[in-house]
Amino acid sequence: MTRDTLQGVFLALTAFLWWGLTPLYFKQVEAAGPMEVLSHRVIWSLVLLTLLLLARKRWSEIKETFSSPKIWGWLLLSAVLVAVNWLVFIWSISNGHLVEASLGYYINPLVNVVLGVVILGERLKLLQGIAVGLAAVAVGYLTYIGGEFPWISLILAMSFGFYGLIRKRLPVGAQVGLFAETAMVTPIALGYLIWIGAQNEMTYIAGGAEISLMLMLAGVVTTVPLVCFAAAARRLNYSTIGMIQYVGPTVNLLLATLLFGEAFTEVHAISFGLIWFAVFLFSAQSFVDMKRAKKQVAL
Incomplete structure (x- = not known):
């Protein structure tokens, strides 16, 4: 394993562990309510x-992104999808449904397979088909x-699945893309905060320094x-990242x-057992594909 690959694994683990632990943060601010938390997430991310x-002097990329009506239109749709995903996830944490949310992120890679077959015309492989069936x-x-x-599980899996499908086909980097998405949603977020502020229902500032910070x-x-x-993602192949991504929902489930x-x-245990076996089959197929690709390159 090269140094570059090791760095990639460390960075991927950091990202997915961070995502897995985010419920700890959202629990601390749940007094603000899901919509206010979402609004702050959008604004402060922007x-x-x-x-x-x-x-990083990447303003030219932003100008180029917004100058293309086609890209702008697709990013507007992806902005709606990511906002829905964030809102449902925040709501699930504050309402005691993190178990269901974690199930959604276990299912998500399998949803991606279905979207690839139905929308992109990709061929469904045997183990992938069994995994989707399970x-x-x-x-x-x-x-x-x-x-x-x-x-909750299906909304999270489907919204993130369609979001990933759109972003995969757009020539826009992750940071520039999220900048554009949050910029599009920020007027709505600001409008919501002004509205609840006018009704003296906003937690920010009124709730004290700690929750405001x-x-x-x-x-x-x-x-x-x-x-x-x-x-x-720049250092690892897609299959490796695909296997590491299950760290996130696993940490979510443990926290929940x-x-x-x-x-x-018991019903959860059986359902999750089926999903975990499906994940194993999906990962096995990815591993086989990766090995096969390496052999072809070697030849």
Whole structure:
């Protein structure tokens, strides 16, 4: 393993561990309510990304991105998707549904496979097909036997799946893309804060210095793992990142059950067991594909 690869693994682990631990932050600011927290996340992320991109002298990339109506239009759609994803995730934490949220991020790579087949016309491989089938059985079991439709899991998986599909096809970097997305959503976020402020319902400032400072840190919480992930993606192949990504939902699940005291029933255990086996098959297929690609390069 080269030094560059080791750095990539470290950066990827940092990103996914950070994402896995973000519920600890959102628990600290839950008094503000999901919509206010989302608004601060959008605004302070934009502030931090602006400073970061200015420091790196990448303003020309931003101008180029906004000068293309086609790219601008797709980024507007991706902005809506990421805002929905963030809002549902924040809501799930403050309402005791982090277990379901973690399930959504386990399912997400399998949703990506389905989107690739249906929209991009990619060929579904055997182990991938079995994995997708097992995920469908898990969702059906949780709905029918558990008596609860996993809407949180599916919204998170689908919104992030479509978001990834759009961003994959756009010639826009991760940081510039998120800058554009947060810039588009910021007017709505500011409008919401002004509205609740006029009704004396805003936690920011009125809630005290501690929670106000915590809300301002939302930009750091969002941007740091993104920078680490972007750096890791330049050093690692997609299959390696794909296997490391399960660190995030695993940490989410551990926090939900061991720290936040959320229920993990027998129905959850069976559903997650099916998903974990599906993840194993999916990872095995990725590993086989990676080995095959290396052999072809060697030849």
